[in-house]
Amino acid sequence: MDLRAQLSMSFHMDKCIGCHTCSVSCKNVWTSRRGAEYMWWNNVETKPGAGYPLTWEDQERYRGGWEVSGGSLRLKLLKGPGKIRTLANIFFQPNLPTIDDYYEPFTYDYQNLFNAPAGDDQPTARPRSLITGEFMEKIALGPNWDDDMGGSPLYASNDPNLKGLSESQKELLTKFHKLFFFYLPRICNHCLNPACVASCPSGAIYKRGEDGIVLIDQDTCRAWRFCVSACPYKKPYYNWANGKSEKCIFCYPRTETGQANACAHACTGRIRFVGVLFYDADRIEEVAKTPDERLVDAMRDIVLDPNDPRVIEEARKQGIDENWIVAAQNSPSYNLFKKWRIAMPNHPEFRTLPMNFYVPPLSPVLHNAKAENGGVFDSESVEFFNSIDKMRIPVRYLANMLSAGNEQVVIESLKKQMAVRLWVRQQRVGDIGDSAAKAALSAVGLTPEEAFEIYKLVSLATFQERFVIPETHRETMTTVDPRLMYEKRGTVGFGNKRQELVSRQW
């Protein structure tokens, strides 16, 4: 066993209101620079929707992620055996998205509002490209262009997750009384089997052993851009101005000191949870090769139980600090993903073993059941248990998005959430009936204690319960050789050149 720690974020999609506060706080902290204007390390997509960049989930087009071929795991990008194909395409990448798949970053000519000469018409602020500085005829695309299903026949109808849905189910895009959408907040998944790392010819991208955060070494990056093509989630972005790739850094300067990520901290809906997972790195390849229908279960298997004495012993052997072990035992990500089995990864079929998990949205079940029954929802019945197949967001759609097509995984999560709702309603309102609520719980294999824990975490949890982020003990792993500390006083962080100048003595 090769036990390692991984920081992981989970999202409760039912609670996401699509306010984009996360995206804005991320942008303010990290990407408000030239060349990075179009980068949204954190973005929120309306689902069904085309996403950002457009149709990123369509791997027939972008060829991101991995595929199993002849029993071995290989990058989809390579199309043939061996890595030589990567180098053959080094001068021109056929699968690289261009800025037109994102949007041309723009500002407005605000000065014209002040400086325009007097005239008959109100002065306007015309859009101006942030790349060329020229005026733009019109803005053709932007972040969240199809927000809240705007233009969905044009954009959302290309959503790859709609495959396998019946025509009447697809009416959720167009028929007003069937209309429904929800939000998918996305950051880099900090995968266990990252395709960006595997595709980088320079070896500039790496996964940090201590916390699993995937980073790009900007000094080593040589702008080959294979990470952009290979990542199925399109989360590495190419900085067109300085010629380097950049990506979500999981706010490591914050998490190292135990603070929540900028996006998670800002989340108004409190939908985000951050915690530590322990996993067995020896099994990554085996799990990544698992057939689609068992993929989510295999991913739950690779995550280890932090309360198991053998796992704790192994963690200590690997030099993992005590506060990390305690954090892993209180990890909301572990509870949601593995213990309660209500969260699942986004597109596990890309086989990168993504480490962010999503609790699928439940609300539309109730709503649609009401519409289908043509009357007032009867809170005393457990009817909607059986109407999960009639919900507005079809289970098929959620399964395409969250469980590699395995509907059972999604249904299990939805039923559990429903049972918890019934049980809590019985506790607080008391109109369900104790036996009915208990029966609902036992039908999905939950105890009242577990149901209360789930309810507490997803509804009442405090900041400290949602973000269990252990501090990294930087004081014991200084980046400066302790023997040189005296010589380097006052110069640390300024690089070699500066140190030489300052430490020169006569």
Next chain:
Amino acid sequence: MDKVLFGVMPYILLMTAIVGAIWRFKSNKYTWSSQSSQFLENKTLFFGSFPWHYGIITLLLGHILGLFIPKSFVLWNAVPLRLYILELTALALGFLALFGLLALIYRRLTNSRVKAVTSGWDVLVLIILLIQVVTGIGNAILYRWGSNWYVATAVPWMWSILKLQPNVDFVANLPLITKTHIFNALLFIGLIPFSRLAHFVVINPYKYLVRPYQVVRWYRKGGPTVNIVSYK
């Protein structure tokens, strides 16, 4: 004049390249690459970059082979048919590279997005490369069977330079267009560390073929290290 151009300048430009490369790599490793603009424009680039790189790299390898195994070239060319094949292939590759280069120049001059990320160095590089390819094709057409006389003139001259006994007599009587080709090649070498040509000596990608897919860096393993950047 020849003595200066082909006896002294080679050393100056070679030294510029070597010292410049070390200086840039030490002081500004961050910029050691060629900034890609495929993200901003990829339609014309396809017709530029592919033909250009595959054409010019094959031709360059041919020149280097001639430097190291001149005798095999002469032997190969002893049969006229083989000479024709070699020359025609080289000429075709030259036109391929020229086509690609013209597409790249057209792209850089006309596309406003690409223009926004174009520096003066980029323009200079394109001019140097255009001169090089045009004079190369000119050599091949005007002064036929270059693969034969190349090994008798430029190759011994290059060896004389490398052996630090410069002998400009080998190239002194060559036509102007050939001399331009040679001197321009020297300028090209001198420019490498200062322009986007730096990517020409990027040696990283070969490692990709032998390394495992995944890269993991630990910041607390591997003993005392002075700077976190040097953890590999």
